[in-house]
Amino acid sequence: MTADTYRIGMAIVIEALCVIVTLIALLDTVADFRGWPNVTENVDAWTQRNPWLARALVLFLFVLLAHFVLNPLPRG
């Protein structure tokens, strides 16, 4: 029996992404209150220290995008 799990699966994916983005936004808020470098500035410094890792991450993101949007959804 294969019942579709779109609603619960999609809800979990959305909530997981939401929690990750909320934690990043929360950290940015703490940095703002304490006068620390914000998330963008920290990531920028990391990118300068690790240029090849940053390029690999960008490549991974574009491969992921291509995987999602340049392939069809198989008819079930």
Next chain:
Amino acid sequence: MNAPARHRAQAIGSHLFHIAITVGVFASGTAIAVLVWRADTPPSCVYTIDRLPDPWLFVIGVVAFVIGHYIGVVLPDRPPKSTDASVKAGRAAMVLVFFGATLVWIFEAVGTAQIALASGAKLEPITYYTRCAIYFDADFTGGAFTRIAIFGIFLIAGHWFWSDALTRRTAKP
């Protein structure tokens, strides 16, 4: 308004902006998740028109990535000095990001294995839900949310990982 008062007003405005963004992201994301969970969608990911592959969605990602980079060129960051606490917070953030990524990959592993739930339903890989969401979005809004999401993600990626400072350093003789 004198300079100290202006700086204080700017700081309060910045604090309120950050709090609003944090609360807004969590509230809207959770609301969308609940709406999707309770939505009256078709019983399975059925469709009559093939929405994918769509090369224009990939082009949107490339364009947003380049724009994200040039935002950093036009509006460069002027970071305050790092402190021990801020360095520790930065490391904690990286741990959180990798922890979140680990949870996502665990879900992907469970979905790929198509493990059945107690109800008999099977979880699918993230790819399935993502493509299915693109199809539903194309039907309901003409694909607006898909384009906005791709544009936003790659705008941030271009701003963060194609660093303006990195370009300047590479161009140095």
